[in-house]
Amino acid sequence: MKSNISYQESIEILHSLQIRPKGIEKIPFTQALGRILAEDIIAEENMPKHPTSAMDGYALNYEDVPLLFGSGVQVLSVNKAGGSEEKIAQRGGCIKTFTGAKIPTNCDTLVLVEEVREEEGKIFALEGMEFKKNKWIRVVGENYIKGEVLLTKGSKITPFEVALLAELNCVFVCVYLKPKVAILSGGDEIIEVGERERENSIRSVNNHLLQALCTSMGAEGRIYPLLADNKEQIGKQVKEALRDCDVLITTGGASKGDFDYTQEVIKEVCNMQFKGVRMKPGKPVGFGISKEGQYVFTLPGFPNSSAVTFMLFARVILGKLLGTTPALEPLQARLSQGIKKADSRMEFRICNLRVQNGIYEVGFWDKKTLQSSVVNNFCSKSALMILQEGGSDLQEGEMVEILLLDSLIKL
Secondary structure, rough: EEEEHHHHHHHHHHHOOOOOOOOOOEEEHOOOOOOOOOEEOOOOOOEOOOOOOOOOOOEEOOHHHHHHHHOEEEEEEEEEEOOOOOOOOOOEEEEOOOOOOOOOOOOOOEEEEEHEEEEOEEEEEOOOOOOOOOOOOOHHHHHOOOOOOOEEEOOOOOHHHHHHHHHHHOOOEEEEEOEEEEEEEEOOOEEOOOOOOOOOEEOOOOOHHHHHHHHHHHOOEEEEEOOOOOOHHHHHHHHHHHHHOOEEEOOOOOOOOOOHHHHHHHHEEEEEEEEEEEEEEOOOOOOOOOOOOEEEEEEEEOOHHHHHHHHHHHHHHHHHHHHOOOOOOOEEEOOOOOOOOOOOEEEEEEEEEEEEOHHHEEEOOOOOOOOOOHHHHHHOEEEEEOOOOOOOOOOOOOOEEEEEEEHOOOO
């Protein structure tokens, strides 16, 4: 087991693991929001299938455009969207064609209703108008062509993919199964939400926070009963959780207190890959693989530390189990104030975020103390500021790297 390693080394360990995605299930496309595709989605036909009107207007042959400025063009009939009758325009004539309708035979030009006037069954160009061939006409395959890969395996289904699946008449889609994540949290001082408060108690936060993060990442988080400071009970629940789930997350009991039994139990059932990372917050974080092959993370007990380590570490494994490899995408932001860096560890410091003159700007204007127990620091528009290991103080106006929270809570 490696200990006190750099953040970069710990991430490389996770990315180096050869992890097969979970199994596949077929579900209705209407239930696929947020899921990860396990197959390519390929167009079975062109869209549109035929030249189509993009606006309300009059369809005619381009060679008849000069007539619009003279004797006029005869309106032959009306062509509405969805009509099944084949429309054919004779020379010298036009067909009034509405948005979404198939362009009539012999027509290659559409003049808009607001560009002409209609008098006694003929249309005439308004003064100053110019007309172009094929303008306002959607060509065959403009959206996509038959055989084109429209959605790739490993893509996440957003509302826009749902819309495309509907257009493609994909009633069912194949998606990866959701990883099951067991969440074990506790300590004698922790009480559950809704439980009567007692002396020196702390309301349970981590288990609900982590379950919500699991859901936002496309996994199924399962909250187990709170752990007491009892090694036998912890061992029993850890073994039970490992039977049920693909990933086990523990919070608390990861430091060196007299009653921190969790790490002792985890070492007995896991081959620990690393324990302790030179980062802030989250130094006690650990990762191992159980004897049966489940992935185990021991996260710190403070909510902010727990959240940050889950987003940076567990997210990698969940992504692999879902058939994708989520990468961090740091952005550049300007400091609104100077920073004193008293710790040599790499820091992921929660900060305020705003846009000033088109540039991200970060600072700490409404953050409380940066202690890891202040979970409300994460609730406003925020980001994680990346301060490199061994770095020095920073001055107002300098550029720093940030990670948007919105990008960290999803795959």
